[in-house]
Amino acid sequence: MDLRRLSEELGPGLLRDIVLVCLAVGVVGVSYGAITVSEGLPVWTPSYFSLVVLAGASQFLFTGIVAAGGSPVAAVVAGLLVNARHLPFGFALADTVRGRPLLGGYLMIDESVAFALAQRDPRVRRVAYFTCGLLLMLCWNVGSLLGALAGTTITDTDALGLDAAFPAVLLALVLPSLRTAGTRRPALLGAAVALALTPFLPAGLPVLFALAGLVLARPGREPA
């Protein structure tokens, strides 16, 4: 599919938004590559992880734990906990990736999930999902490789405010569905539960407990 057709399918605004997020992810990828190599891991490690894992938070966590002297087993377990949210994501998006479950599964990333769920039309949702997923994969891998090769160029993306940009990206994408009470009530309860558990549980688990908020969901009923 060429770029002009893609732009027609998604609308120029949506394609631009997706590209913006992917470029930001690329910058974080550069910092991931640089940090991982500067912590003493071999130069091929960031690219290997970015290709086979493709989940930023768990990759950063792995580097951090191993660099701090933790065992690889502990680092893998921590990464698997952080990534467990992809299981419920997969059930929500099963219809969207129908016909391509393996590629669709591989490209399941917070941002591609959020961009897809923000689209009402199933066809646009599918195109948005695969476009965002493929671009994210590309930018993340190119960034990781450049960072690993260039070394300590960009290690502090916090100075750019990117750590605030990514929650804002997801927030902007879920806000429209939060305008309906049927989604807002479970989301608020879920976030409160996750927040309360955050100081006590390892990363990844509090977010899973947010699903308890679904007790307030009333599927099948039009929201008030």
Place this chain on the structure above:
Amino acid sequence: MIGTTAILVSGAVLGLGTFGYRVAGPLLRTRFTPSPWTQELMTTGATVLLFALVVTSAVADGREPADLARPAGVLVGGVLAWKRAPFVVVVLAAAGTAALLRLLVR
């Protein structure tokens, strides 16, 4: 610190496990068709997860609290999004607010 084999095995296990989470739903979907009720519940569940991710990642790094610049940036972005500002404005305002606050405090 950690040898070549350990890195290769760790990456493979983490990658396979993560891929397993990701494809479980799509692969099951090829055998079963969920009811509209279930489908709606799962979609709401994904939104609940994403929103919880927003809130927790805005205020904390793992179990440690984040600095104030981050939640401030996310809040500015959130208010702009609520007022239906363009996506690009939301993202740049969130990043800009956090970056500026850090520049000022340092």
